[in-house]
Amino acid sequence: MxxxxxxxxxxxxxxxxxxxxxxxxxxxxxxxxxxxxxxxxxxxxxxxxxxxxxxxxxxxxxxxxxxxxxxxxxxxxxxxxxxxxxxxxxxxxxxxxxxxxxxxxxxxxxxxxxxxxxxxxxxxxxxxxxxxxxxxxxxxxxxxxxxxxxxxxxxxxxxxxxxxxxxxxxxxxxxxxxxxxxxxxxxxxxxxxxxxxxxxxxxxxxxxxxxxxxxxxxxxxxxxxxxxxxxxxxxxxxxxxxxxxxxxxxxxxxxxxxxNQSKSINNDLTIKNSNLIINEFYLTDKYGNKLHALSLGKSSSLNFEFKFLTEVKSVVVKIEVKDVRDNVVLILNNFHTNQVFDIKKPIVKLVCEIDRVQLFPGIYKLNLEVLDFNKRLNILKEENFYELHVDSGDFYGSGIIPRAKHNGVFLTNHSWQISNDF
CATH class of the missing domain: 3.40.50.300 (P-loop containing nucleotide triphosphate hydrolases)
Structure with a gap:
């Protein structure tokens, strides 16, 4: 009613x-x-x-x-x-x-x-x-x-x-x-x-x-x-x-x-060398909407558009997420997930999907490596190529926001049990 x-x-x-x-x-x-x-x-x-x-x-x-x-x-x-x-x-x-x-x-x-x-x-x-x-x-x-x-x-x-x-x-x-x-x-x-x-x-x-x-x-x-x-x-x-x-x-x-109301999307990121050009990098939510920041506990994606200037048969992309003290707190790598991709065209889009963001709210730096898996060659290596912002969120659905100051660097789903039978 x-x-x-x-x-x-x-x-x-x-x-x-x-x-x-x-x-x-x-x-x-x-x-x-x-x-x-x-x-x-x-x-x-x-x-x-x-x-x-x-x-x-x-x-x-x-x-x-x-x-x-x-x-x-x-x-x-x-x-x-x-x-x-x-x-x-x-x-x-x-x-x-x-x-x-x-x-x-x-x-x-x-x-x-x-x-x-x-x-x-x-x-x-x-x-x-x-x-x-x-x-x-x-x-x-x-x-x-x-x-x-x-x-x-x-x-x-x-x-x-x-x-x-x-x-x-x-x-x-x-x-x-x-x-x-x-x-x-x-x-x-x-x-x-x-x-x-x-x-x-x-x-x-x-x-x-x-x-x-x-x-x-x-x-x-x-x-x-x-x-x-x-x-x-x-x-x-x-x-x-x-x-x-x-x-x-x-x-x-x-x-x-x-x-995302108060932030501006930056699509001007261009990284290149003699092997590879990254035409575009951006974040999206699970609906495909572009984001300015990730949110704790939310599904999100990292999106790349690559233009290969040399012949590459297969690609491995490694992303290191570093905290403000330059400690690597998370690694995203398609080799670890057994998803090495064959490259059939010079321009490709590659998407890294994150089921639930587990990083505490804050600012992080991203390092990027792109490798030719077949030749075991490093195609591109770029440090601090992107400043990643992570906003707060109700990760556990409890109404309590975990704070990095008092906890670790990332979260994971877990549960607790208690038994009085002893």
């Missing part, structure tokens, strides 16, 4: 100081409305790219956003800073109205858009629980039945009768999330506020959101820059870029789109 629907949502803002020249604009809008004409300022406005100089007094924070959310779904909304994520959530939460378009919802919406959302600083934590419940339309008896669970989950029992203005930002988030989650809204909207909490609370909060969606059939809209949390929690993903939807669909592919 569709519980939320966004139809042609756009949001326009005026740049500069509030009140500067707006009277004339308001009169122009009023006069256009009297004559039954379209708002003249809806025809102007630049793309919401925060890094470029404005060429108009108006900017579209969001433009033509359309999507539906089903009951029990966890929809992730990701994008760079300034992409329009918070604006979209504010519109969905009725904090602000869209310039054009319409939001249709069924049921109650609870929002956690910033630290202490909906809390009155002079009231105690307990009083704010009842205030938020009343705002959601709940009776005092309904709120009281949830009060103990809210306080216990928040971990703020000692301070629950202290005014919220004396809480730390982490304590406010703890209590605000507990209130939003336990007062049973049909749609829970969470912006990037959980990052304020500590690791233990983030884990509890993600677990609670999973319970809300899977166990209780309620809907969650989740914005975060923590890709491990997004992958672990969300069932579908929207990627925003400069106010537009650049991707909507599967979580894995959406994360790849997001990670």
């Amino acid at each position: 569709t519980i939320l629907k966004a139809e042609n949502i756009s949001k326009q803002y005026r740049l500069g100081l509030v009140g500067t020249g707006t009277l004339s604009h308001d009169l122009n809008r009023w006069w256009a409305g009297i004559r039954g004409k379209e708002d003249p300022y809806l025809k102007v406005g630049s793309v919401n790219d925060r890094s470029t100089k404005a060429d108009s007094d108006y900017v579209w924070a969001l433009k033509d956003i359309n999507f539906e959310v089903q009951q029990g779904e966890v929809l992730g909304i990701i994008g760079k800073n300034g992409a329009g994520k918070s604006t979209l959530l504010k519109i969905l939460s009725r904090v602000t109205i869209p310039t054009t378009g319409e939001i249709k919802t069924k049921g109650r919406i609870a929002s956690l858009l910033e630290v202490g959302t909906g809390f009155h600083p002079e009231l105690t934590g307990r009083e704010n629980i009842y205030l938020n419940g009343a705002i959601l339309g709940m009776s005092k008896a309904e709120i009281k039945s949830k009060e103990a669970e809210i306080i216990d989950f928040s971990g703020c029992e000692r301070y629950v009768d202290t005014p919220v203005k004396r809480y730390s930002s982490g304590m406010r988030v703890r209590l605000a999330f507990a209130v939003a989650a336990f007062l049973e809204p049909d749609i829970l909207v969470i912006d990037e506020v959980l990052a304020v909490g500590d690791a233990e609370f983030q884990k509890k909060a993600i677990g609670k959101m999973q319970d809300i969606s899977k166990g209780e059939g309620r809907t969650v809209l989740f914005v975060s820059h923590n890709m491990a949390a997004v992958e672990n929690l969300c069932t579908r993903l929207i990627v925003l870029e400069n106010g537009y939807v650049s991707y909507m669909g599967e979580v894995d592919e959406g994360v790849n789109v997001y990670l």
Whole structure:
């Protein structure tokens, strides 16, 4: 069942100081409305790219956003800073109205858009629980039945009768999330506020959101820059870029789109000697989309286009992956996989597929060797021919991101068992 629907949502803002020249604009809008004409300022406005100089007094924070959310779904909304994520959530939460378009919802919406959302600083934590419940339309008896669970989950029992203005930002988030989650809204909207909490609370909060969606059939809209949390929690993903939807669909592919938004693909790599020219080298995901970086735990490929200038019957390609200390941490070699290739044309494409990237997030250097296997001759040897970036990811599907600082240089699939029969 569709519980939320966004139809042609756009949001326009005026740049500069509030009140500067707006009277004339308001009169122009009023006069256009009297004559039954379209708002003249809806025809102007630049793309919401925060890094470029404005060429108009108006900017579209969001433009033509359309999507539906089903009951029990966890929809992730990701994008760079300034992409329009918070604006979209504010519109969905009725904090602000869209310039054009319409939001249709069924049921109650609870929002956690910033630290202490909906809390009155002079009231105690307990009083704010009842205030938020009343705002959601709940009776005092309904709120009281949830009060103990809210306080216990928040971990703020000692301070629950202290005014919220004396809480730390982490304590406010703890209590605000507990209130939003336990007062049973049909749609829970969470912006990037959980990052304020500590690791233990983030884990509890993600677990609670999973319970809300899977166990209780309620809907969650989740914005975060923590890709491990997004992958672990969300069932579908929207990627925003400069106010537009650049991707909507599967979580894995959406994360790849997001990670590659701020980087530029370099196809200018040319390596050559008297035997061989490498016309092109690039990375792709499992869908064939070009990447700017690999992601921990994801399937990826390394793609070469070779042009042989001398006759070669069979080829072995060896890639050494080195860490920042020049230690070789991984070797990719088609000889080891017993896949020595016969070369029948001078220009060939060679692809090395990696089932799951096991390198920790970081920057690596690649060494390359190309050999004629039949003649046992080295055709090309190039050190540091490519700087490889590896982004973080939820390798084990546990919601916990392994960190190279505390662990080894690469990961592998493994499992543990325990027996009490001894």
